[in-house]
Amino acid sequence: MNIRWYHLALWTAFIVGMFFLPQLVSKGTLRTIIFANYLAIFAISWDVLSGRTGYVSFGHPFLIGLGAYTTAILTKRFDVPVEISIPAAVLVTMVGGSLLFLPALRVRGSYFALVTLAFMELMYQLVQVIRPDLTGGTRGMSGIQTLTRGAVNGYYLSFGLIASLGFGMWLLMKTRLGTALSAIGMNEEAVRGSGLNTTKLKLAAFMLSAFVAGLGGAFYVHYLGSIAPRALFDINFVFTIIVAAILGGASTIIGPIFGAFFLTFLLEYLRPYLPGAERYFIYGGIALVLYMFEPKGLHHVLQMALSAIKGKSRS
Amino acid sequence: MLQIIIQGLLLSGLYALIAVGFTLIFSIGRVLNLAYGAYLMIGGYSYFYFSQILGLPKIAGVVIAALIGVVTGLLIYRLVVKTLKGDSVAIEIATLILAVVLQAGVVLLFGDASKILLPIIPGVVRVEGAAVTYNVLVATVASWVILISLYLFVRRTHMGRAMQAVSMDVKGAAISGIDPDRVNMVTWGISGALGAIAGVFFASYTQLYPGMWVSPLIIAVAVVIVGGIGSIIGTLIVAHVIGYMEVIVTSAIAPELRGVVTMLLIIGVLVLRPKGLFGREEL
Numbered sequence: 252m253n254i255r256w257y258h259l260a261l262w263t264a265f266i267v268g269m270f271f272l273p274q275l276v277s278k279g280t281l282r283t284i285i286f287a288n289y290l291a292i293f294a295i296s297w298d299v300l301s302g303r304t305g306y307v308s309f310g311h312p313f314l315i316g317l318g319a320y321t322t323a324i325l326t327k328r329f330d331v332p333v334e335i336s337i338p339a340a341v342l343v344t345m346v347g348g349s350l351l352f353l354p355a356l357r358v359r360g361s362y363f364a365l366v367t368l369a370f371m372e373l374m375y376q377l378v379q380v381i382r383p384d385l386t387g388g389t390r391g392m393s394g395i396q397t398l399t400r401g402a403v404n405g406y407y408l409s410f411g412l413i414a415s416l417g418f419g420m421w422l423l424m425k426t427r428l429g430t431a432l433s434a435i436g437m438n439e440e441a442v443r444g445s446g447l448n449t450t451k452l453k454l455a456a457f458m459l460s461a462f463v464a465g466l467g468g469a470f471y472v473h474y475l476g477s478i479a480p481r482a483l484f485d486i487n488f489v490f491t492i493i494v495a496a497i498l499g500g501a502s503t504i505i506g507p508i509f510g511a512f513f514l515t516f517l518l519e520y521l522r523p524y525l526p527g528a529e530r531y532f533i534y535g536g537i538a539l540v541l542y543m544f545e546p547k548g549l550h551h552v553l554q555m556a557l558s559a560i561k562g563k564s565r566s
Numbered sequence: 567m568l569q570i571i572i573q574g575l576l577l578s579g580l581y582a583l584i585a586v587g588f589t590l591i592f593s594i595g596r597v598l599n600l601a602y603g604a605y606l607m608i609g610g611y612s613y614f615y616f617s618q619i620l621g622l623p624k625i626a627g628v629v630i631a632a633l634i635g636v637v638t639g640l641l642i643y644r645l646v647v648k649t650l651k652g653d654s655v656a657i658e659i660a661t662l663i664l665a666v667v668l669q670a671g672v673v674l675l676f677g678d679a680s681k682i683l684l685p686i687i688p689g690v691v692r693v694e695g696a697a698v699t700y701n702v703l704v705a706t707v708a709s710w711v712i713l714i715s716l717y718l719f720v721r722r723t724h725m726g727r728a729m730q731a732v733s734m735d736v737k738g739a740a741i742s743g744i745d746p747d748r749v750n751m752v753t754w755g756i757s758g759a760l761g762a763i764a765g766v767f768f769a770s771y772t773q774l775y776p777g778m779w780v781s782p783l784i785i786a787v788a789v790v791i792v793g794g795i796g797s798i799i800g801t802l803i804v805a806h807v808i809g810y811m812e813v814i815v816t817s818a819i820a821p822e823l824r825g826v827v828t829m830l831l832i833i834g835v836l837v838l839r840p841k842g843l844f845g846r847e848e849l
Contacts, residue, residue, distance in 0.1 A: 307655050309662065354836045360656045361598045365787050365834045372784055373829035380822040486780055490666045492661060532670035539663045543649055546656065 310367030318468030348461025391479030500550025578809025603779030608767030639758020748847025
């Protein structure tokens with residue numbers, strides 16, 4: 252457990268800062284931050300699986316969508332209270348996570364990424380065809396029960412989620428489990444060679460990832476109040492999640508959070524100049540260049556800068 | 567029955583054309599190029615721009631689209647793949663990001679609305695009650711011609727043999743005096759041209775819209791995964807398996823499920839037989 256005092260100090264600063272944020276910024280900014288919070292949850296979920304173990308998932312909306320659709324259908328069609336439907340959604344997502352785990356037993360690397368893409372497309376098509384009376388078919392569902400009213404409450408809910416999930420994941424990744432998962436990303440055979448059960452470890456990574464994705468997806472749909480397959484199972488959504496995680500810094504916790512905020516605000520500030528999909532051109536370009544020349548992300552750049560400053564002050 | 571056979575043959579021809587450029591790169595560079603779908607998009611839109619907006623002859627439109635495809639392929643190889651030095655997962659992520667960027671670029675140039683390509687050759691022929699447009703017929707014939715000439719190119723020419731050598735063993739090829747980099751450049755160029763031409767036919771088969779690159783990419787992925795091989799003949803066989811499966815599902819069960827079986831096939835094959843139905847072979 253390699254935890255230092257300044258880690259905890261940073262977490263405290265983050266939580267206190269976020270707690271008082273609604274007093275400082277406008278409602279509109281708050282709504283943007285809510286989106287950033289949910290994107291950060293999805294990016295953390297992606298990162299636990301892909302950033303660490305190297306099993307790159309291109310189909311994360313598959314997991315998010317499972318959680319979102321389960322709770323949406325339960326609350327809207329069967330009048331199940333949210334206290335039951337959200338845990339059920341998380342459970343269903345974890346079952347979905349174990350489905351996703353099956354191919355990971357046999358293939359890795361680029362093949363695995365493709366099979367997750369197939370999972371997402373499968374989900375996209377099934378949702379529209381199978382029982383459209385339940386899923387709402389192509390048009391999706393609207394009028395789903397929302398948990399909070401107003402930007403401030405929505406903000407506190409999303410902030411509570413990201414703070415607890417982020418801190419929990421961070422603690423967990425500081426344990427031997429986290430180390431082992433990162434080791435799988437470096438060399439799976441070596442991990443197996445040192446007597447660890449890589450299948451169990453990978454299953455743990457998938458379950459964790461699915462847990463976070465399911466929870467995030469369920470709360471997200473209860474925040475939005477609507478769900479549509481075209482927006483959810485979209486390759487642009489995959490792209491946003493992956494870029495958030497990678498841009499911030501894969502296989503860290505603060506990286507995906509930072510990346511999610513960076514991306515969301517970049518998109519928001521580009522909006523007045525470039526309405527519509529053109530923004531993807533700019534920030535996709537930024538993401539591509541950054542990824543190619545600094546694959547460890549902005550987190551790494553900041554660390555390098557910090558150590559450079561420290562080095563200078565010492566000498 | 568005859569209708570299914572004809573429909574399947576036409577669809578499979580198109581699928582084979584879509585997949586072959588993707589297979590080529592996979593087999594020679596060992597790289598899954600997720601920007602491959604964007605070649606089809608670029609090809610379709612270039613054809614649309616040159617032949618329908620500028621009013622050039624259709625054949626010139628196809629040729630220009632192919633040339634733009636070559637340039638795109640070479641640029642992606644030079645700027646992305648070479649920079650990342652064979653890290654296959656990094657290339658996959660980078661090409662996916664690139665595909666989204668290219669899609670946004672197309673939106674920037676042509677707008678979000680879908681466009682309809684005029685058929686390359688208008689007209690319909692009726693075979694046993696099944697309406698077959700000349701357009702689809704041309705696509706299938708072109709696909710066969712292209713595949714056969716590609717096969718002959720790979721088997722008979724010096725460059726083609728060099729490509730085979732690189733696909734078997736890069737170091738061995740380099741020792742025998744082949745420049746793998748040059749072979750890769752040629753492959754990426756050919757792949758770009760094939761993708762762009764496939765895009766022209768694919769767009770006239772469906773529609774021209776910025777998100778059109780996803781479904782052909784998935785078809786190409788399905789062919790590579792199910793076949794598990796980088797061979798041209800294998801691509802042809804698997805394209806027919808998938809094409810016929812989709813046609814049979816469409817006519818026998820429900821049209822909405824045609825994509826579902828393809829996905830299930832990908833997942834099933836990867837879980838049960840990760841090496842693909844035919845195992846690995848060289849080009």
